[in-house]
Amino acid sequence: MAPYRVLVVDDSAFMRKIICDLIKQDPRFTIVATAGTGAEALLALKQYKPDAITMDLEMPEMNGLEALKQIMRIQPTPVIMISGISEDGTRETIKALQLGAFDFIRKPSTAVSPQEVGQQLLEKLSVAVMTRSKPVPAVPRPEAVKKPAPPQETRKPEEPKLPEPEKIVKPEIKFKPAGRPAVAKPPKREQQRPQKITGSFTDIVAVGTSTGGPRALHQLIGDLPSGFPAPVLVVQHMPPRFTRSLAQRLDSFSNLKVMEAEQGQQVHAGHVYIAPGGLHMELTERAGQYYIHLSETPPRSGHRPSVDVLFESLLPYPKLRRHAVIMTGMGSDGAKGMKSLVEQGIPTAVAEAEETCVVFGMPRSAIEAGAATTVLPLHSIGNFLVSAVGRNSSSS
Template identity: 55%
Template sequence: MNAHRVLVVDDSAFMRKIISDIIITDPQFNIVATAANGCEAIEAVERWKPDVITMDLEMPEMNGLEALTQIMRSNPTPVIMLSSISDDGTRETIKALQNGAFDFIRKPSGPRSSDIHTVGEQLLEKMRIAVLTKSRAPLFQIPGNADTFGSKDKERPQKLEKTIKPAANSKAEAESVKSKKRVLPDNPVISKPDSKPEGKVSSDVHSVKRETKGVLPKKKPANGTDYRHLIVIGTSTGGPRALHEVITALPGSLPAPVLVVQHMPPKFTHSLAQRLDAFSSVHVVEAANGDRVYAGTVYIAPGGYHMELAKDSNGYYISLNLEQPVGGHRPSVDVMFESCVSYPELRRHSVIMTGMGNDGVKGMRALNESGGVSAIAEAEESCIVYGMPRSAVEAGVAKSVVPLQRIASMLVEAVMK
């Protein structure tokens, strides 16, 4: 079996060497070329026809987001983005995922960084999955010009000034890692649900309290707490695109709240919620502990925290915790689904979309057994990765199997009854 062809794209020769050294540890991959910016990447794709691409986001001449958009239009190829965890980095990563990127990893800080081994394992695992998955162009086009995609360049160059060299003949240049400023948000405040910020921290209750400083007023008012339906959605790899397709198709008058678990690291879920909110009629937020649950609002579980539905004398609210990962995931779809089992008074509609593994199957079964109304699995034809939905279908817990483009209409029809 021939090795899979890899293109490595990064403006730093030093970082290209680090990424290449990680990749060549797996004999099933062969680096056929490297590129130093988006323009070179586009030409390299035409010339070398790689099976998978690693792409930096921040590059001169043409950034990774612009290059990704063009590649997915002309030569759809699985692209794994290398992202920083700065605010700009997380926002651009979400745009990339919605515009065709297969997945992303956090960019290693250097060859001696404490997490280089973990980052390397994550990269290789995502590459192995990517090359076994059918390449797909974006499922939709997000309106806007180049600036919408994050371009900071005044003008795209018409031709290349440098010649792309095959990786086998290239030598790593002596170059320091390019310094890129990282702006890290404050650590989350840990407190009891509904407690005042200055309240004493509980040793057995861990939860996130939303940071309110500088937050803009909600542009979409909540629809109230008098509802009879609840929608719960679980997804993983390919989820940002799938969520965009479903969430943006929901009406602002939706008479049900929507709880979402998207497997994603901390900080990125905040950018995902902001991006979805900008394109949606419903209100989309990253959930915070103690949030009241309103109809017409989508609550996305924050990365690193399990999200559960809870209830008190005032109605339903969000409960977050730092319990152990379930099936390797926190947030876990199963945890969120199973928390809804205790509320049979709600007509519950569960959805499992694209992703690896079987997270959500156990929870969907529990919802069915407790009277859940809908149990939808995304059809293979529209999945980026047909893993989680396949598991639901093979376990016999999915009542309906439909392509992505029909999920929103099916949900709307169900909750409007």
């Protein structure tokens, strides 16, 4: 089998070399071309038709976000974003994931060694090229309710006239375009943001996700109405700093209050709590009230935060009606914890259907373990939760 063809895009020649050298360590991949700007990347995309792309965020002439938008429009291809850890970098990375980027890695730094970056990059590229043959259907994206979304451009930008990227001579390989279509927008929501809810609640929702999760969470949380009578606890596999940007981004598009969870924080209905990167998140109870507990205990199945840790923390509270959801992601995190909850008779245990998953690993594991009692496409999960929680609220 011919190696998978990768296009490396970065305005730094030094960083391009580092990324290329890391990728070349795996004989399954070959560098088909490199590019120094987003504009050059679009030319290389048409000429070389790569199987995957690594894309820097900050570049002259056309940055990574603009290039990503064009790639998703003209020739959807798995894109791994190369992100810095600055506040702007994390915020733009989250935006890229919601625009269709497959995943991201952090640039090599004093905190992240080239060896660690290389391992992560090869792992993500491997999954990207394996899943790209099955396009993920478009899912509706909610409009912002706190801030109006910026108007979209109606005219198409002219194709840049720039030098062709450097070539690597390879035999022509037949290419079948695939990828995730652009996200459609439904009519703007008119709901108002809820007031802070300090009273008791009878239901709680716990959600676990990984690769493809930011986009899936955008859909799910956007489908929950203001006044949703349950708290929502979320574990998204993501490094520190990025979860805060994720929470801020989701909050700007949600009817609920979305935040990165804090140690000892009281849990309220109508609020969404995102586990901080690098910390496990658990539910605890004191004097009839529920709180967030964060810890640096060892990773579970290589993850911290872990979905299993979150789900298992709900086991001591059978008086709550617990609703568990596992969505797109690599691996099997969450299946064991969901299985334990199902054995206690929880009313809701949902796995996302393969047809809408970016990566079907985590939902598949839950289904095969007999943990998921319901399998739904992404666009149906929010309404299902509204109905499940609403049935109890109306009867109480």
